[in-house]
Amino acid sequence: MFNSKTMDNKEKQNKECQILIAAEQEFLTKGYDGARTTSIAKAAGVTHAMLHYYFRTKEQLFERIVDEKFATMSHSMFAIMGDPSLPIVERIKGGISAHFDFVAENPLLPRFIINEIVTRPEHYEVLYKRISLIIETIFHDLQFEVNRAAERGEMERVDVKMILISIMSMNIFTFLAYPFMEPLMGELMADRDKFLAARKAENIETIMKRIKKQ
């Protein structure tokens, strides 16, 4: 009675929130086309009319998820930049590690983002303009540091963009293709945590050797 107001607010937030949680799961695993609003509603424990009541259309609900996921992805891009206060080689090492951990915590994200970009590139042009400027600046800074370190003979003078693509490739592909590789790799991947730790170490080792002074 006296707390029915708060209860209802909670319930309301709960339903809207449950729908978002269910929608995230559904869209990330099945994509926009494979997702069903009825399936999302069912997973959220509400009637499908409620889903439309809160989010109007499938498209709008999807936008909500996409926005959040693109924000998350931006963070992963920043993780790869590493800690600017460290010496450059350590910074890159830390960047690889942080990026790997980030992707490990969001293993469904890369496939979702890539599928979105490939299937509807025009949707994301605006979003892209924003972050590409920032990225460009960070590339520039990193390259400057690399060049200085190279002149001091601490590492090879490498193209930062190429190195970052290699890092992203190896870190992301680990999770992107996990279900594909798992049945092919036998004992190596039997213990998931052990494999991921080994993979992370391998990625760091590979890049470290790539940038090491000969």
Added chain:
Amino acid sequence: MFNSKTMDNKEKQNKECQILIAAEQEFLTKGYDGARTTSIAKAAGVTHAMLHYYFRTKEQLFERIVDEKFATMSHSMFAIMGDPSLPIVERIKGGISAHFDFVAENPLLPRFIINEIVTRPEHYEVLYKRISLIIETIFHDLQFEVNRAAERGEMERVDVKMILISIMSMNIFTFLAYPFMEPLMGELMADRDKFLAARKAENIETIMKRIKKQ
């Protein structure tokens, strides 16, 4: 009149073939859920009833494409093994190059395969058992050769599976994430062919340094 027979045979093969070509394009770019049989029929220049006449259901048409694409993918796996008559380091170098070229010729394939495996793993269990034994054997052979070369001091004693995962990661990710990276990388990717050549060289260089004797 007199050539109507041959014309019609041609036309028939043409229609069935046109549908397959259109279906391949549609399924590879949009996936099973995003693909529309009407859209495929339209692209093939036939009524959608014809599509059902030749392939009965969307599912069966899809199976045809999937089978062909999985076969293609198997070939790419073999390309990465390189030429057994070469010394092991050259063999690996050649394998990276051949694999890169293979993926370059089938740039839509990796995303398609990964999406399939992730969204319907149970569908491919049978298919997997077949190739995993072959793969295991090849891994074993390669590892044997690597071990011998390492004992002769020609290279570092590395885990072949890890190296192959790294190669696949870097080669495949290049094409998988191309639309994602292109707007972020500025001049580097302005000329696609130039970028791909540079990327191929970078992948080879990275792996060569990884397996090189310290």
Added chain:
DNA sequence: ATATTGTTTAACAATTTTGTTAATACAAAA
């Protein structure tokens, strides 16, 4: 010529999926 077989079309049927609406309940505020 005629029967047979396979091809093609147009119209239709069935199903799935998204989205809407009218009726209802219910709490909060006036």
Added chain:
DNA sequence: TTTTGTATTAACAAAATTGTTAAACAATAT
């Protein structure tokens, strides 16, 4: 207590998509 706005449900509507069928048509063989 009336009013107002929000939440909820169930039933319905609309659209898209896949799949079917009957009949027309063409090719080939008998």
